[in-house]
Amino acid sequence: MHADVEEVSGADWWRQAAVYQIYPRSFSDSNGDGLGDVKGITAKVPYLKSLGIDAVWLSPFYPSALADGGYDVDDYRDVDPRLGSLADFDEMTVALHAAGIKLIVDIVPNHSSDRHEWFKEALAGSRGSAARNRYIFREGKGAEGELPPSDWESLFGGPAWERITEPDGTAGQWYMHLFAKEQPDFNWDNPEVREDFLRTLRFWADRGVDGFRIDVAHALAKDLTEPLLAKAELAAENETVDGTHPFWDRDEVQEIYAEWRALFNEYTPPRTAVAEAWVHADRRGRYASPEGLGQAFNFDLLQAAFDAGQFREIITRNLTESEITGAPSTWVFSNHDVVRHATRYGLPKGPGRNGPAQAWLMSGGNEPALDRELGLRRARAASLLMLALPGSAYLYQGEELGLHEVVEISDADRQDPTFFRNPGVDVGRDGCRVPLPWTTEGIAFGFGKATAHLPQPEWFSAYAVATQQDNPGSTLALYREALRLRGSLQTEEQLKWINHRNDAVLHFIRPNGWQSITNFGVQPVALPAGTVVVSSGPLMDRKLPADTTAWII
Incomplete structure (x- = not known):
């Protein structure tokens, strides 16, 4: 249920x-x-x-x-x-x-962990078994399969392939892991x-x-x-x-x-x-x-x-x-x-x-x-x-x-x-x-x-x-004040950019009159008309300092 x-x-x-x-x-x-x-x-x-x-x-x-x-x-x-x-x-x-x-x-x-029950079954299974087919196993290259199937690298560094030891103790197949060797990739074709x-x-x-x-x-x-x-x-x-x-x-x-x-x-x-x-x-x-x-x-x-x-x-x-x-x-x-x-x-x-x-x-x-x-x-x-x-x-x-x-x-x-x-x-x-x-x-x-x-x-x-x-x-x-205000002001409706003569200022307005203005520059800029309901830092006589955002309604 x-x-x-x-x-x-x-x-x-x-x-x-x-x-x-x-x-x-x-x-x-x-x-x-x-x-x-x-x-x-x-x-x-x-x-x-x-x-x-x-x-x-x-x-x-x-x-x-x-x-x-x-x-x-x-x-x-x-x-x-x-x-x-x-x-x-x-x-x-x-x-x-x-x-x-x-x-x-x-x-x-x-990928799963190499401690996942399925991967344990894969290691205990044989080449071509149903257990191994849940993951990505391949034979290695080289005369004895001693080289990985490709030269791909893991996102965590090193090869994206790890060789296993077969149940009989011999060097065996390789499995793919895009991340750590403890994270074998699943075979999503299965x-x-x-x-x-x-x-x-x-x-x-x-x-x-x-x-x-x-x-x-x-x-x-x-x-x-x-x-x-x-x-x-x-x-x-x-x-x-x-x-x-x-x-x-x-x-x-x-x-x-x-x-x-x-x-x-x-x-x-x-x-x-x-x-x-x-x-x-x-x-x-x-x-x-x-x-x-x-x-x-x-x-x-x-x-x-x-x-x-x-x-x-x-x-x-x-x-x-x-x-x-x-x-x-x-x-x-x-x-x-x-x-x-x-x-x-x-x-x-x-x-x-x-x-x-x-x-x-x-x-x-x-x-x-x-x-x-x-x-x-x-x-x-x-x-x-x-x-x-x-x-x-x-x-x-x-x-x-x-x-x-x-x-x-x-x-x-x-x-x-x-x-x-x-x-x-x-x-x-x-x-x-x-x-x-x-x-x-x-x-x-x-x-x-x-x-x-x-x-x-x-x-x-x-x-x-x-x-x-x-x-x-x-x-x-x-954060508390901003999230409180956002809860009452947020809508699905899009914003409209208000172009500012200073390119370092981003100013937009939402259809309900909610304005956000941010000063990415180094000099304070004048704030538009309206009530400032929250600002990310102290304001200066109706001016928005550098590196500061204000909301106005």
Whole structure:
């Protein structure tokens, strides 16, 4: 029987939602083992409600060896015992729904953990067995099969193939893994794989889950017809536009999501989904189709510098795409995979999702110099602008506190496989996954009663919830007020740009009279007429300072 959820704002709640991403192991620790857990999330529901969000997106909470922060899943229909139980999950779901907050969970369909029962069966099986056919196994090249089937590289560094030892002890076949070797890729040509994931989606939907975030949504369908192309012949992950890449963004992947949509539509209201698809902008709409997942992440602003021209071009292009496809835009600046935007904006301009931040991380936070105040000021301005845009806004835990990236992590404390697979080249993503500070003191700043699983720096005290809770000028207060206002002002209707004589100023108005104006420049600019209801920083005699956004009605 379906666990249908009483609607707060109708079946289309997700189209303009403010969604808060929780990385469970770093949110709140209820039992003092240093690891965040499900009961910890339940205990913080009042905080989430006070923030004013519409939904929580829960990163993986499944049983896992944590070879990739929980994205190596042992069992798709259970809770990691270190994080709690299914009963704890149900209790959390009820608490969130009682607070008017929807629940979106992460689904990781491209690969399982190497501890998954199916992969254990594959290793114990023989060449060509049904168990191996659930994954992607190939014979190696060379006289003795000692070379991988292709020279493809894993996204975490090193080859995308790992050789196994056969049950008889001999060197055997190779399996494909686009990510860590502990994450073997599924064979989505196998009907058994497709049916099992439909079962998984139904399992969580029946428990009251409102939607799903689909990890690496563009990689499921693959064409591994021999001969495999060489690495030099492959287009980059998000550059192919014809759907013919061997494993990125193939046209056939939409057939999978059409099956999923049919399942989602069995529920009242229909379950929602959002694709994590690092694809060319021209291809993104396919994932956001009403016949498919319905929505896809737009990472364009996340990859942009703090620049008025870049912001306007990206916003205009994505809103135009939204009008064409009918799918609402999504906006995001930070998540569990990228350097926090308060830090990115405090470093020199650079392209890409991490830009010069990667060099900053590799230098231990020394080069280039980070202007922490500038970065936070710009992050506050950018976030307030983003919350005024039509579409859904995705927030990452801790950004409402103005947290910077943590660089003070020793090699011995690091957990991200990208660090271990790329020594001296990449320090990994641990810096944005450090547990949140709730109080100004204590062994883990209120995260729990034991040392947190990733070390928290001393400067966290100044950013703690307790520090900001009653401070009207805090970043937390800004987010709460902005989300409160957004809840009453947001509509599906588009915006109209108001051209300013200063190209460093972005000014737009929504049809209901709601205006947002951001000063990307260096000199204060006069504010238009109207009542300022919130601003990202102090104003100066009806003037908007540099790196500041104001809302006017």
